[in-house]
Amino acid sequence: MILEVCVDSVESAVNAELGGADRIELCGDLIVGGTTPSLALYERIREKINIPIHVLLRPRFGDFLYSEEEIEILTRQAEAFSKAGADALVIGCLTADGQLDTEVLNRIMDAGKGTPYNLHRAFDMCRDLDEALETARKLGIVSILTSGGVASAPDGIQTLNRLKQNAGNVDIMAGAGINSQNLSYMLERSGLTAFHMSGKKVLPSQMKYRNPHVNMGMPGFSEYEILRTDTKEIQKARAVLDSWK
Template identity: 45%
Template sequence: MSKLIIEVVTDSVASCVNAEAGGADRVELCDNLFEGGTTPSAGMIKLVREKVSIGLMVMIRPRGGDFLYSDEEFEVMKEDIRVAKSLGVDGVVFGLLTPKGKIDKVKTKELIDIARPLSVTFHRAFDMVADPFQALEDLIDLGVDRILTAGQERTAPEGIDLLKDLMEKAGDRIIILAGGGIRPYNIEKIVSKTGVKECHVSGKQLVESKMEFRNERVALGGSLQQPEYGISMVQSDTIASFRK
């Protein structure tokens, strides 16, 4: 059996360093994970590339919400891919849909052409398509390298049956990257039942802030918010436990 590829979703330089120390094969660098991830800054990409030697995938997503983008948002995505390429990343991650819940093949092809020779992952926009098997064939035809999916459920354990079916349909034509709710205690079941060779995990824990003075009356986010004096960060020992 070939080695399982472990990709860790990250949103900071420290998390990327910890992911590599824990044995990750690749990181997916994002900003704004609260909304499912958006494009990180050029400065963040540059520093991560300098600090880690494992694979570096970068999210290309101009905003949270749906995956139906305006012409202006699409132009932003094209420019962000060019910037990421110039900073030495190994691949990009994006997803675009039509109003009817199909793969936007025209715009996806345009982004792929800009991205090459980088690796291309179509992200969990796939979990929002109306017909996953038609979407699978469309992405194979477009030459996408991998699909990140939880089997059209909130988590991969819930979508395990569709993940298995997608693996069987895909064969060697495209990589199915299982992600969403994968934990050290369930990763073995997911891999053994579906046959996936790549898993997308988090491994985050809340780290206490080093701030000594604290104004507990103020919170600078919305009503659903992270604690102001806690930092969510990937832990190397958690990543190591996935590998174990």
């Protein structure tokens, strides 16, 4: 049973490993769904943990239809993280009509040759998941992170099972809304063997002075709350998965 934990800080990466994660997906800005992390963050985490690091490549928040400049950035990021030794790169690009953009994905994959590629939840935004699965298989994608095309993986269990049955050598990893409390539900109702979660908790900021007149972030999100992977939550999830071996 594979447990992947998405993180966007050194502290969260260390906590994930301590909790028993098999690997991490390294992102920046998880509060907006994740973007490409900095190379410096990757390098520091590589110094601190021993489990594999899969690196998300996503140039911005929002949809997965990218401009030529954004595609150029993605190819350079793929090359850089591949040379840096990332264990896998996590990508996803769509056409305007909701299909995987094979031309763009091939360009990115060619830029980081020799590194395995996974598909992130851009997959869930495709108009036809079965078609997208076949396209991903032909591209040589190793793993697909998916909720089954709905808001949370527990709600997409039937679709996840169908995808798993038809995936061939592509690993289907359930993600979105996964936690230690619903893992047993997922295991009882599926043949899935890979799960993705953040296991995050909210830590209060240590700032004593707080200017109430200025907001430096996104409206609706407190600047004085820090999201961090909770080692205890990862330990609980690990225990559930291990009990099903």
